[in-house]
Amino acid sequence: MNKLEVFTGNANPELGKEICRELGKNLGALTVSRFSEGEIRVKIGDNVRGKDVFLIQPTSPPVNENMMELLVMLDAFKRASAGRITAVIPYYGYARQDRKDQPRVPISAKLMANLLTVAGADRILTMDLHAGQIQGFFDIPLDHLFAANVFVEYIEKLKLKDLVIVSPDVGGIKTARAYAKRLGAGLAIVDKRRISPEKAEVMNILGEVEGRDAVLVDDLIATGGSLLEAAQVLKKNGVKKICAAVVHGVLSGNAIKDIESSIIEELIITDTIPLTDERKHPKITVLSVAPLLAEAVKRIHQEESISCLFD
Numbered sequence: 001m002n003k004l005e006v007f008t009g010n011a012n013p014e015l016g017k018e019i020c021r022e023l024g025k026n027l028g029a030l031t032v033s034r035f036s037e038g039e040i041r042v043k044i045g046d047n048v049r050g051k052d053v054f055l056i057q058p059t060s061p062p063v064n065e066n067m068m069e070l071l072v073m074l075d076a077f078k079r080a081s082a083g084r085i086t087a088v089i090p091y092y093g094y095a096r097q098d099r100k101d102q103p104r105v106p107i108s109a110k111l112m113a114n115l116l117t118v119a120g121a122d123r124i125l126t127m128d129l130h131a132g133q134i135q136g137f138f139d140i141p142l143d144h145l146f147a148a149n150v151f152v153e154y155i156e157k158l159k160l161k162d163l164v165i166v167s168p169d170v171g172g173i174k175t176a177r178a179y180a181k182r183l184g185a186g187l188a189i190v191d192k193r194r195i196s197p198e199k200a201e202v203m204n205i206l207g208e209v210e211g212r213d214a215v216l217v218d219d220l221i222a223t224g225g226s227l228l229e230a231a232q233v234l235k236k237n238g239v240k241k242i243c244a245a246v247v248h249g250v251l252s253g254n255a256i257k258d259i260e261s262s263i264i265e266e267l268i269i270t271d272t273i274p275l276t277d278e279r280k281h282p283k284i285t286v287l288s289v290a291p292l293l294a295e296a297v298k299r300i301h302q303e304e305s306i307s308c309l310f311d
């Protein structure tokens with residue numbers, strides 16, 4: 001492990017420290033600050049020639065600042081002759097712009113992949129991508145972890161009654177099915193449909209939910225709109241208790257206030273994105289993915305398989 005070095009940018013230093021604690025290593029010396037005009041200034045404090053560098057930086061809000069920091073850091077490590085650089089991006093921003101879903105729009109998720117590669121990333125370690133196909137936007141090795149294990153253990157302890165796992169949209173069926181299987185629970189899907197451009201959306205529930213406790217599962221919560229709408233329709237359909245398990249707590253706009261006043265009893269997220277003090281709330285539980293990321297870092301460094309982490 002002596003060639004392994006872990007560094008972190010400013011996006012989630014706590015997660016970086018936790019990963020290092022798990023690995024029994026100190027964080028590498030790295031200064032990431034700003035010049036007076038706001039440009040990013042990076043200085044690596046250690047000799048990294050030939051080292052196996054893991055650079056932790058989710059591209060969470062402020063996404064442009066964090067992405068730019070990551071690119072500048074990668075450039076610094078490349079020019080400092082690091083042996084191999086793995087960009088550890090627990091939350092991959094810009095992921096929702098992953099296809100041309102209307103004319104004259106960018107595919108920003110691909111652009112980010114290009115930028116990361118050009119800047120110097122040799123591999124990527126990421127978690128619960130918004131769309132699995134984003135892996136193919138990279139022509140370098142990418143390891144894609146899932147936080148499901150962390151959530152399943154926690155949900156089991158909640159002792160929910162006659163549990164049903166619910167996907168808030170059809171795109172999340174595969175994930176919801178995996179949770180349902182692991183938890184021996186039922187499966188339901190919220191099917192949103194716009195009847196016509198003028199007529200509002202209708203929501204149907206596919207699956208048995210009446211009289212049951214439900215856990216909504218999703219990859220990310222931003223404004224909370226999708227989750228709260230789904231929760232309301234579940235309530236209308238006779239669900240008793242509603243919790244939500246969401247990997248990436250982006251929590252933008254009025255999300256916290258809206259969750260506070262919502263029928264969702266508990267929102268469980270992970271620490272892929274830091275939860276700042278002003279956004280902490282008794283309804284929000286944060287589970288750490290640091291042990292999972294640390295194990296993946298160790299295995300990648302030792303050139304061992306990481307597929308056992310998906311079991």
Ligand code: R5P
Pocket residue numbers: 096168169171218219220221222223224225226227
């Ligand atoms: C949608 O496909 C995603 O999985 C999330 O459900 C969605 O992006 C969350 O956004 P918001 O919280 O703003 O509804």
